[in-house]
Amino acid sequence: MIENDLLCRFRVDHMIPLWQSYCPDYRGLLINLYESVATNAIGLVLLQEDIRGLHISTGARERIKRCLEPLNQAQRMDLLQIAAQKVSELLGMQNAVSQNYLLQFSADLSPRIAVGLQNNSLQGIFLSFL
Numbered sequence: 001m002i003e004n005d006l007l008c009r010f011r012v013d014h015m016i017p018l019w020q021s022y023c024p025d026y027r028g029l030l031i032n033l034y035e036s037v038a039t040n041a042i043g044l045v046l047l048q049e050d051i052r053g054l055h056i057s058t059g060a061r062e063r064i065k066r067c068l069e070p071l072n073q074a075q076r077m078d079l080l081q082i083a084a085q086k087v088s089e090l091l092g093m094q095n096a097v098s099q100n101y102l103l104q105f106s107a108d109l110s111p112r113i114a115v116g117l118q119n120n121s122l123q124g125i126f127l128s129f130l
Contacts, residue, residue: 002095002097002098002101003032003033003034003101005093005095005098006034006037006038006041006091006093006098006102007033007034007037009091009092009093010037010041010052010054011052014052014053014054014055015033015037015054017055017129017130018036018037018040018054018055018127018129019031019033019036020129021127021128021129022036022127034105035105036127037054038084038087038102038105038106039109039125039126039127040054040055040056040126040127041054041087041091042080042083042084042087042106042109043056043060043061043064043083043126044056044060045083045084045086045087045090046064046067046068046079046083047060047063047064047067051087051090051091055128055129055130056126056127056128057128058128060126061122061123061126061128064122064126065116065117065120065121065122067079068113068117068122069117073110073114076110076113076114077107077110080106080107080109080110080113081103081106081107083106084102084103084105084106085099085103087102088102109125112125113125
């Protein structure tokens with residue numbers, strides 16, 4: 001129910017292409033639908049762009065990389081937490097449990113981003129579609 005609180009705030013026709021870019025058989029396989037939506041929303045906040053469309057272009061992903069690269073792990077974590085809080089605000093999420101869940105998700109995202117930065121790519125984290 002907590003994950004559904006976030007998902008219900010986006011248009012399905014924006015989420016489906018995102019899920020398909022992650023897993024073409026997203027309906028047949030067991031994948032986490034929340035993860036890609038929350039990740040791209042956080043990424044779009046970092047870019048100060050509209051989160052509703054959920055699309056992060058290749059160029060936008062590079063801008064996220066340039067934004068996060070110079071930061072140490074603690075700074076990156078703080079920035080992701082601020083972005084997650086902003087996502088909550090933009091979506092009008094009033095439920096503290098849902099807000100805290102998104103904050104925890106952003107904390108869990110930080111190590112994945114660190115590995116991506118070590119490999120010079122955030123491609124498998126912030127997803128593109130179209």
